[in-house]
Amino acid sequence: MVVLSKIYTRTGDAGETALGNGARVAKHALRVQAYGTVDETNATLGLARLHATDELDAALARISNDLFDLGADLCLPDMHEDGAREWTPLRMIAPQVARLEAEIDAMNARLEPLRSFILPGGTPLAAHLHLCRTVCRRAERLVVELATVEAINPEAVRYLNRLSDWFFVAGRIANEDGARDVLWVPGLTRPAAPGTT
Numbered sequence: 001m002v003v004l005s006k007i008y009t010r011t012g013d014a015g016e017t018a019l020g021n022g023a024r025v026a027k028h029a030l031r032v033q034a035y036g037t038v039d040e041t042n043a044t045l046g047l048a049r050l051h052a053t054d055e056l057d058a059a060l061a062r063i064s065n066d067l068f069d070l071g072a073d074l075c076l077p078d079m080h081e082d083g084a085r086e087w088t089p090l091r092m093i094a095p096q097v098a099r100l101e102a103e104i105d106a107m108n109a110r111l112e113p114l115r116s117f118i119l120p121g122g123t124p125l126a127a128h129l130h131l132c133r134t135v136c137r138r139a140e141r142l143v144v145e146l147a148t149v150e151a152i153n154p155e156a157v158r159y160l161n162r163l164s165d166w167f168f169v170a171g172r173i174a175n176e177d178g179a180r181d182v183l184w185v186p187g188l189t190r191p192a193a194p195g196t197t
Helices: 030-049 054-074 079-084 094-108 124-147 154-174
Strands: 016-018 024-026
Touching: 024 030, 030 054, 030 124, 054 094, 054 124, 054 154, 094 154, 124 154
Parallel strands: none
Antiparallel strands: 016 024
16 A cells, blocks of 8 residues: 655655665656656646546546556566566556557447548547647657667557557547547648749
């Protein structure tokens, strides 16, 4: 059980923080940036939930909890030592990814196929879900970069990859099943070339 009786500790005043295994690292370390951006994704999700109701809100609540699981996974390095620990680390697992895929498929079945890229916007919920999507993509890029130098749970990367797709499709659902999607019109604001109409 987590007990937070004192919020500030002064232990980070020199620019370092503790990982899940107690190791001290710089606050700008790639691992810290990765799980920090997962936390940022969760914060943007919290804003989206202000506009969500019913099934979509319930799904976002599940994802918010998953993102804490993901942060716990990423803040604990040394994947190869998991079997030697006295306690079982919390790691992302394939069923969490599979759940996202099933939800994407169910939402997508309600939508007409896209014939254009879409712009962020439409309803407030859709706009917030697009923000979630882009922050999630940044988190994914950082975790993928981290995986080039340290061992990472591959399910963590898969989860973030599916989650950004989930946010995209959910944004279309939030836009009245795509009816309020804002379509990209290539070159819409470009001035006409001289001599053309």
